[in-house]
Amino acid sequence: MSQKQKTIKNPPKAKEDELLSLEAKYCSWGDTVHYAEKLNIFDRAEGICLYDREGTEFVDLQMWYSAANFGYRNQRLNDALKRQIDKLPQLACQYLHAEKILLATKLAQRIGMIFEQKGRVHFNVGGSAAIEDSLKLVRNHTGRNLVFAFMGGYHGRTLGASAITSSYRYREKFGHFADRAMFIPYPYCFRCPYEKKRDFCDMYCLRQFERLFETEYHSVLNVKTKKCEFGAFYVEAVQGTGGYVVPPEDYFTRLKEILERYNILLVDDEVQMGFFRTGKFWAIEHFNVVPDVVVFGKAMTNGLNPLSGIWAKEDLISPTVFPPGSTHSTFSSNPLGTAVGLETLKLIEESDFATSVPKKGEYFVSRLRKLAKKYPQIGHVEGIGLALRMEICQKDGFTPNKELTDAITNIGLAGNLSVGGKKRGLILDVGGYYKNVFTLAPSLYITEEQIDLSVDLFEEALRKALNMVS
Numbered sequence: 001m002s003q004k005q006k007t008i009k010n011p012p013k014a015k016e017d018e019l020l021s022l023e024a025k026y027c028s029w030g031d032t033v034h035y036a037e038k039l040n041i042f043d044r045a046e047g048i049c050l051y052d053r054e055g056t057e058f059v060d061l062q063m064w065y066s067a068a069n070f071g072y073r074n075q076r077l078n079d080a081l082k083r084q085i086d087k088l089p090q091l092a093c094q095y096l097h098a099e100k101i102l103l104a105t106k107l108a109q110r111i112g113m114i115f116e117q118k119g120r121v122h123f124n125v126g127g128s129a130a131i132e133d134s135l136k137l138v139r140n141h142t143g144r145n146l147v148f149a150f151m152g153g154y155h156g157r158t159l160g161a162s163a164i165t166s167s168y169r170y171r172e173k174f175g176h177f178a179d180r181a182m183f184i185p186y187p188y189c190f191r192c193p194y195e196k197k198r199d200f201c202d203m204y205c206l207r208q209f210e211r212l213f214e215t216e217y218h219s220v221l222n223v224k225t226k227k228c229e230f231g232a233f234y235v236e237a238v239q240g241t242g243g244y245v246v247p248p249e250d251y252f253t254r255l256k257e258i259l260e261r262y263n264i265l266l267v268d269d270e271v272q273m274g275f276f277r278t279g280k281f282w283a284i285e286h287f288n289v290v291p292d293v294v295v296f297g298k299a300m301t302n303g304l305n306p307l308s309g310i311w312a313k314e315d316l317i318s319p320t321v322f323p324p325g326s327t328h329s330t331f332s333s334n335p336l337g338t339a340v341g342l343e344t345l346k347l348i349e350e351s352d353f354a355t356s357v358p359k360k361g362e363y364f365v366s367r368l369r370k371l372a373k374k375y376p377q378i379g380h381v382e383g384i385g386l387a388l389r390m391e392i393c394q395k396d397g398f399t400p401n402k403e404l405t406d407a408i409t410n411i412g413l414a415g416n417l418s419v420g421g422k423k424r425g426l427i428l429d430v431g432g433y434y435k436n437v438f439t440l441a442p443s444l445y446i447t448e449e450q451i452d453l454s455v456d457l458f459e460e461a462l463r464k465a466l467n468m469v470s
């Protein structure tokens, strides 16, 4: 070291302010950590809670953006990881191990049963990389680069995934995205993009999409050859980062009819909603359509490993059309991830999340609706399984109130709530088009008692925030 610098001998024992000043100096701020006003350093996790270095308990209602569906430090899944560490922790991805084969088999068989389709599974690391792989599949199969995606959709932040994610904010500084998706309004009925009312609209939004194919001058179809310039439509059946927005029940069946007319594939991004977040294995199962490709990640390993993957119908992914080397990452089907993934699938088979998750979700929503009656600032509450949304508004119950949302979030993170006579914090994730939606993704094992505690903590944070912000 040429310059004299203070070295930190034992970082885990460093004081909180020392760590924060090191973070400010040595960590890139290019990730999302500095969105927050107050930076917490967490030390321990258990069940539905995170603990800071002083031992303060934070009830977590976002569970790593739905990556830790099965609870922090789930013993069974942790043990699977530990067993694999002691058996075959490393293996170059060009070689086979049983866990990879069995996990792919279980996923393909389950998906095959759900959608009555033959298909195969391909692994990668992280949701964005799996999205990139799916884009290759689409291009390979259709010979077309362009895709449709939804306004409010989120598919990740690598270059390809950013190009089909609606926020310009994520692309702004990174040049021209030639293959940027054409973004179509999502059926966000509480704030209808066409300002219609759901009861009378007859899905006007779908009609507008359909009209794109009426003449060549709408820019997507050669009406003479019937060839569409767009190869696929990327959807989140329930929008995640967009604010846990649930579409009308028959939206996707009608969308799929239009797509089939023009040979456009349906790619279903389940990275956030998969693995029973909504009370079904995949969110799209609520809507009675068969996708051509499914993309998944996050909760497959309960957050213990960034394993992700895609499933595709056989004619898109069979070895004759998607040959060896079509995609690869050093870590793609790593043995630690596949071992945990396999255990997750076994755990799912032995559980009844299809019954327990909707039941818990209904209870949670009923408690939140009671709160909404008391506080006009809670403009909208909805849930599907344990994917729950709460829109924070002005007193009119509609105008988005980001200031109040941020105040509640920061009060939760400060860890000074006092429900039940114990100092606690609350961890909330904010999403939505106006950044005024609490997207709640609690552990699938949350109990009624813990739901009560969560709602009480939320109410305390809301009351405190209302004293600061109107």
Ligand SMILES: Cc1ncc(COP(=O)(O)O)c(C=O)c1O
Pocket: 065, 126, 127, 128, 129, 131, 154, 155, 156, 157, 236, 240, 241, 269, 270, 271, 272, 273, 297, 298
């Ligand atoms: C629906 C969806 N797709 C893709 C991604 C990207 O996944 P990752 O952050 O693992 O790259 C996310 C992440 O939040 C997501 O919610």
